[in-house]
Amino acid sequence: MSVISKVLEAVGVSYEIYRIYAQDSLPEPRSSPPNLTFKRVDGTALSLAADRQIRALESYDRATEAFGFGAFIDGQIQSACWYWTGKTYAQRGFWPLEASDAKLVQIVTANDFRGRGLAEALVVWSSAEMARAGFSRRYARMWHSNKSSIRAFEKAGWRSHAFVATLSFPFIRSFLRLEKIVNGRLVVAIKKPPRE
Numbered sequence: 001m002s003v004i005s006k007v008l009e010a011v012g013v014s015y016e017i018y019r020i021y022a023q024d025s026l027p028e029p030r031s032s033p034p035n036l037t038f039k040r041v042d043g044t045a046l047s048l049a050a051d052r053q054i055r056a057l058e059s060y061d062r063a064t065e066a067f068g069f070g071a072f073i074d075g076q077i078q079s080a081c082w083y084w085t086g087k088t089y090a091q092r093g094f095w096p097l098e099a100s101d102a103k104l105v106q107i108v109t110a111n112d113f114r115g116r117g118l119a120e121a122l123v124v125w126s127s128a129e130m131a132r133a134g135f136s137r138r139y140a141r142m143w144h145s146n147k148s149s150i151r152a153f154e155k156a157g158w159r160s161h162a163f164v165a166t167l168s169f170p171f172i173r174s175f176l177r178l179e180k181i182v183n184g185r186l187v188v189a190i191k192k193p194p195r196e
Contacts, residue, residue, distance in 0.1 A: 014168045017144040020095060021153045022161035024137040027124045036118075038125040041070040041080060049077045051110035060106055062088040067102070067133070069126035071109075071118050079118040081107035081126055085135065095139055095164075102135040107149075119149075123156040 008015055043061030046054055046068065057080050061068060065088035071079040083102040090097070097103060104126070109118050127138050140158065142149040 008167075012169075016164075016166040018141045018164045019144050019150065019160060020162040020164060021140045021142070021150075021158040022137055023127055023156075023158040025157075026131045027128050027157050030121065030124055032121055035074050036121065037072045037075075038122065039070060039072070040129070041068040041077065043068070045070065045077065046080055049080070049110075051078070051108075051112075053108045054078075054080050054110060057082060057106060057108055060084075065089070067126075067130060069122060069129065071122040071125075073113065073118075078113040079107070079109040079122045081122055083126070083130055083135075083138065095141060097139070098137070100134065100136045102130050102138050104138060104140040107140075114148075117152075117155075120152040120155045123153060123158070127156065127158075 005015075043058040046058045046061075049055050054077060057068070060066060060082035062084065065084060065086040067083040067085075069081050069083075070077045082105050084092070084105045085097065085102045086099075089103050089105070092103075092105070095103060104123070107119055107122065109122075123140075130138055138158075139161070140153060141164075142153070144163070
């Protein structure tokens with residue numbers, strides 16, 4: 001933890017720093033090992049996964065505005081992700097979406113299968129499926145220093161789109177949000193905090 005982080009924490013100020021990645025083209029198809037397959041999944045399929053973290057993704061299943069995908073090795077799900085759109089994602093409201101946009105809200109790979117390129121392969125395949133479903137731009141948000149996520153999305157052909165920093169002050173019922181968009185435009189907004 002940095003000195004600045006410790007000082008902010010000591011006075012009760014919380015912060016978030018995220019990178020926003022985007023993809024607005026159809027990803028190039030990639031070859032994968034013969035024992036690796038992909039398919040759409042729902043919460044029920046995830047509840048049967050051997051890995052606890054993948055089972056926890058069951059809660060991301062939200063009617064027709066949620067799209068779940070899984071990467072299977074020898075028939076067992078080892079990585080999964082969810083995209084949300086429309087009103088389902090609007091409840092989070094972190095990043096503005098157009099009607100033809102989708103947000104990859106969570107991706108998890110089983111502990112025993114990390115570091116094998118599974119997340120990257122799933123991001124490529126699921127992004128192509130979302131593009132075929134009519135979602136022309138896909139977004140993902142990740143913690144600014146999450147090197148493995150950044151590397152996976154960049155290898156999957158996504159590009160850095162924005163950098164978002166949020167400071168929340170406990171003594172003021174609003175928060176300061178700085179959004180640095182890649183084209184150099186800097187947006188500063190003071191907004192009401194999300195309802196708890």
